[in-house]
Amino acid sequence: MTPAIGTTMQVLRGFLLLAWIAMLVTTVVxxxxxxxxxxxxxxxxxxxxxxxxxxxxxxxxxxxxRCYLCTDGVAVTNRFGRVRDSVAWSEVTGVQQTVIVGHVVAGHRIEIFRSSSAAPLWFVAPGAKSALVQALLQEGRRSGALQ
Structure with missing residues (x-):
């Protein structure tokens, strides 16, 4: 699911809740x-x-x-629970973090760049202050892959 679809579903659930409250008010009347x-x-x-x-x-x-943070690297699963992509800390050349903040949803898009010619590993961590992002950066510094 993309962040746009998730946000749309969250907004629609909010409208559904408002419609329900309106129905209860008309029932009281x-x-x-x-x-x-x-x-x-x-x-x-x-x-x-x-x-x-x-x-x-x-x-x-x-x-x-899910994103699994290991001592040897990072693995990300797909919507079927299988490993979509993984990268070892020894291959990491850098991490780019983009923060997405809106009125309804917030998240972090993380791209982990590799020394090989493979495409960067990316994932979205929900929340404005994601514990996963802090843990990822700390583990990357501890392993020596990040400064």
């Missing part, structure tokens, strides 16, 4: 509309948020879209 408004809308909201939290738990258990 007109109590006879409980069966028409509140019950189906509540079921949809519960289903969407249950899918979201269920997907998070499943992907965490399967190791999907």
């Amino acid at each position: 007109n109590p006879s509309a409980v069966d028409d408004n509140a019950v189906p809308t509540t079921a949809v909201v519960v289903a969407v948020y249950a899918l979201k939290f269920g997907w998070r738990r499943l992907t965490a258990r399967l190791g999907v879209n």
Whole structure:
């Protein structure tokens, strides 16, 4: 999933929550509309948020879209849980970090450059203050790959 799709889904879930609150307000104003408004809308909201939290738990258990920081290097998995790319600290020539900050989402795009002619390893770490980014830079300095 790209950051743009993730952000769009987060915004849509927010609008869904606002629509649910509006339905509950209209139900309070007109109590006879409980069966028409509140019950189906509540079921949809519960289903969407249950899918979201269920997907998070499943992907965490399967190791999907993860970055593994090892003493020998870095490995990144794909959406099927298999290693997409990896790089050893001995091959690293530099790291470029781009911070993405918006009103709804924040993250870090990390590119790890290699001494060989291979394309750089890249991944996105969510959050404005990602612990993964700090740990990656500390491990890179400790191994001598970064200054």
